[in-house]
Amino acid sequence: DPCKNFHCKRGKVCHADKRGKPSCICQDPAACPSTKDYEHVCGTDNKTYDGTCQLFGTKCQLEGTKMGRQLHLDYMGSCKYIPHCTDYEVDQFPLRMRDWLKNILMQYYERDLDTSGFLTEKQRSKVKKIYQNGKRLAAGNHTVELLLHDFEKNYHMYVYPVHWQFHQLDQHPVDRLLTHSELAPLRASLVPMEHCITRFFQECDGDQDKLIALKEWCHCFGIKE
16 A cells, blocks of 8 residues: 555545555545544634544645645534633732643653653653642642742742643654644643633744744743843
8 A cells, every 4th residue: 555654744645546555635524533522622713523534624625725824723522602811810810720730740650650651751850859848739629829939939840731731732843842733732622721822822922923932921920041
C-alpha cells in the first residue's frame, strides 16, 4: 500500500494515483466516520462540526480563502453561548490556572506511585518536592483571596507547574515559542469551563506577533524573571 507510511497533515488524506504514486488530498467532510455527541467540536465560525475530521476537512477545502485561514478549532463540544470575559475575571484567571496546573502535577505524581509513565524521572523529582511540602494548598474551590495569599507565601511551588505546561505545549517545533496550533489542545478543552482563556492568551502575547514566548508566558502567570 503506497499510502501506508505516507503522512498527510490534518484535514488531508493520502490518495494513490493510477501509477501508485501517493499524494495528499482534502478529506471529504461527508466521508468522515460518524461521531458521538461528546465528540462534536465548535469551530471559530461558531458552527458545530461532527468531530475534528469534519472540521479540518472543511478547512482544507477552503484552503487559500480568507474563510479557510480564519477557521480553526475553537473548543471541544457543541457550540454554545460563551459569556464575555470581564477585566476583573481576566485579572483573576492566572490565580485559578496556576492552582489547576499545580494540582494536575500532583495527580500525575500520585498515579505514578502506582503506574509509572505519567512523568519522567526528572519531572518526578521536581514534583516530589511540591507534593511532600506540608504547606501545599490542597485541591479545592478556593477563594481568590486565598489563592493570592498562597501564591505570595508559597511562590516557589508555582514556578515549575507554569514552566512544565509551557514545555508540554511547545512541541511542533520545540522552539520556546507557542503558536496558535500548539495552544489549541489546552485552549479547546478549557474554553467551555474557563471562558477567559482566549482573552488571557491574546493578552499574553505582549508584542502581538501571534507567538507566546516563554518570557511572555511566565510574565502572564506572575513568575519573576
